[in-house]
Amino acid sequence: MSFRIDPRLALTGETRRIAGEEIEKIAAHLNTARDNPDKALHKARKRIKALRALLHLVWPGDEAFCRTENDRYRAISVSIAAPRQATALIETIDRLAEDFAENAADADLAGIRTMLVRHRALAGHGDTGLSAVLDTAIAECQAGFAALQTLALPDLPENAADVLADGALATLRRARKALQQSRERGEADDFHDLRKAVKRHAAHLSLLRKLWPSPVKPRRERAEALGESLGELHDVFVMRQLIEAGEAPFDGPEPKHLVRLLKRSEKALRKLCLADAAELFEDKPRRTARRLAKKARSDLGENMAETEVD
Template sequence: MHTTRKQFKRMRGLYRLVQSADKEFREKENTRIGEAMRALAAVRDATSRIECARHLAVSASTADEHMAIIRICDRLVEWRKEHAPSGEEMAALQARTIATCHEAKALDTFSAPDSARATSRTFGRGWMRTSDRAAKAIENARNGGDAESFHALRKRAQDRWMQSGFLAEAWPSAFFASSARSKRLVQLLGVNQDIALLGNFIDTHAADLGSFGDVAHLLSVMIAESTRMRAEALPLADAIFAGRPEREGERVELLWRYACKVRR
């Protein structure tokens, strides 16, 4: 389920790259895939909390913190067992997910650009739009610092990761480097988002997690780890999205147009 959800995210990132060619197609696909992802998230969240807590246990700076978080991990596992979907619910979710995958054949209806020049322009616009949205996300994350701002930045990093890999043929060394850095940013901000979601769970289920002392230890490690992740993520984001969006889009357009000429 988690692997499927990740693939859906990657599809959306690529659709954003070419959305200027067929906005209606992209809107329909975005809605369809988004609904499937939200359904899968309900199943995935319980496991994410456990994985996040285990990561935090390793990051703990004292033995007391480590043992407290290990105890909370055990409670999170029990909570997941008690609230797991029934067999019928899981079967229905699996069927729905498989149907969503089969519906990917809708790509056959996509109105692709009819020339190398038009295709290059589409890629340039998509790249520029990602850069522009990323610049705004970086500014919001730096000024606001709330979890949602960093989550928005993670989405743009996910887009850049997928788009760089897709366009790598135009300039392999540059685009693969961009892809690798973007992937690292996605990983950092993914942990940060998991910590934020675990915090939301604590707000409503603290009594299910053990003693006040154990929860206090967990919160302390969460704050420290989130601070560390953000401190590493922001400079990396600045480096990935350093260029002016318009200029970056123009470069991608020219690179792809040249790559098309070379292949002839």
């Protein structure tokens, strides 16, 4: 099946279907992580983000359920985050080596990369520790799958349309607020909040591509590209924070040439992300939500009428 809500079907059933498929994918990636943790844990965290985006979309229809389950999957994501951060540091060095090839030797990017690879090997949970973390995470997925049967959402077209519009609106508002904060304060946490909202919005566009006012595909592509740029900026922030704090693996002499490259990369990414986010969220959230609700009511109503005739 697909990661999209079928307007011909009841919202409760569609949400259960999509969530169930995502939970199965997460559990499968967690199992694979026993032998290949780097890639599998990254894939598991991506699916968790997609699942949590779905929960936020239908949140207005069953707040208690969505809050409990969102907390469950956030905790799972946190429990498997450490190996991914170690890999992200390596990827940041690789991007710097590509973007600033003429400065790679002076900054000893090759040597730093070797150090980071070594750190990643030492920073994992260890065989026993990782196995226990995975066992707990998979058990939580199983519990979450069972809990899906208690989810109850409005299925009448008008009510279902309002749930989806309100859920999408909350994320659009969060994105606009994070964009404003990123412009005014520009702290790492502000851009991180913007990144989370953009990623969630991109997932909502995928879920609602049969219901979102056209053209949805170009908007989704722009949101996904912005999410990637914000992810790169987040990785730069993390590396700079580790260096400034003298935390492992940067607990030796300060790599001054690397810091200069990180600052140059950060400056370019800030400018790019702010410009792209301003363009993506130029429309007022309430206006977008009204258009979504109107189209959703129409499409859901038409499909219900066709079902009754059949």
